[in-house]
Amino acid sequence: MSQTAAPLTATDVHRTYHLGGHDLPVLRGVDLQVQAGEKIFLCGQSGSGKTTLLYVLGGLEKPTQGDVLVHGKSLYHGPAKARAQMRNTTMGFVFQHYFLLPELTALENVCLPAMIGGKKAEARARELLDKVGLSKRLDHLPTELSGGEQQRVAIARALINDPGILYADEPTGNLDASTGSGVIDMLLQIVNEAKKTLVVVTHDQVLAKRGDRRLILKEGKLVEE
């Protein structure tokens, strides 16, 4: 895997869903190149395909045409196992609904992606939870945490394997404005410090101005602002 190649390149990406005998072309030729350390915000109307694109970029949704290269290596022209491994080692994900496992504590949730890869991660998980301001919440279950705190745990979890690329799908969508703004401040601080590449889907136009580039998904293609 070439570390000098751009961390993320999408070439002529199409994604069509087939529903009830009809084709629904959502992505219709997306081209995108993201440089190391860049912060990209993806906007567009509801239903324009933002989440679909994020999932395609993150190896979670196979495009019907085109490909995504991560550090020059194809995500989709290889076995699913290789894709899963690339996802686990080079990418971290933050979702609107957090998706923490309810029966695990904050510390255990953060450790989980590393344990899946056979690594011990408790010390790093403690460090990350400290970084997101939750060193006093290690043993709390998700139900014992506020929405903003749960999202901070999810951010720490996304960072546990030290991925170069971080994807966030409406990370503030479930939070009030001030909590959401605090979560984004923290996310951007971590990303800037660690020089990670960030791709965020958001409806929030104010938030979208905080990236290096704002891209709009329109009629299945990306338009740069």
Ligand SMILES: Nc1ncnc2c1ncn2[C@@H]1O[C@H](COP(=O)(O)OP(=O)(O)OP(=O)(O)O)[C@@H](O)[C@H]1O
């Ligand atoms: N698995 C699926 N099967 C069929 N259609 C789907 C599927 N996933 C998404 N779609 C459709 O694809 C279109 C784009 O969905 P997507 O969730 O990517 O949009 P979005 O821009 O993220 O929307 P929102 O801002 O409302 O979250 C929508 O019309 C949706 O109904």
